Amino acid sequence: MGIFTRVAEEVPCTVEVSHKFESLHAHVRFNNGAVVHPGDEVLVHGAPVLAAYGEVIVEDRLATITRASALERLWTRLTGDFDFMELCEFSFSEEVKL
Numbered sequence: 001m002g003i004f005t006r007v008a009e010e011v012p013c014t015v016e017v018s019h020k021f022e023s024l025h026a027h028v029r030f031n032n033g034a035v036v037h038p039g040d041e042v043l044v045h046g047a048p049v050l051a052a053y054g055e056v057i058v059e060d061r062l063a064t065i066t067r068a069s070a071l072e073r074l075w076t077r078l079t080g081d082f083d084f085m086e087l088c089e090f091s092f093s094e095e096v097k098l
Helices: 070-081
Strands: 007-019 024-030 041-044 055-067
Touching: 024 055
Parallel strands: none
Antiparallel strands: 007 024, 007 055, 041 055
């Protein structure tokens, strides 16, 4: 991985969406043990998972992890320590990125 180069990798994952009184969450676990580092982006493929109230849905999916370049990773670490960046940017939408 170069100082300016971003690399994408596809990994199998398991998506769990819970819409219960006790727990409202959405989790993604990478089945191959992949780890997401500061500055990396994750896109889970497929239609949105919609859990009705009281339901927990678990699905196997494919995800693309776009690895941050060395420069982006450094910038994220430096600015993240000073609370200049958002903790997490995510969206649950049907927008298709090409």
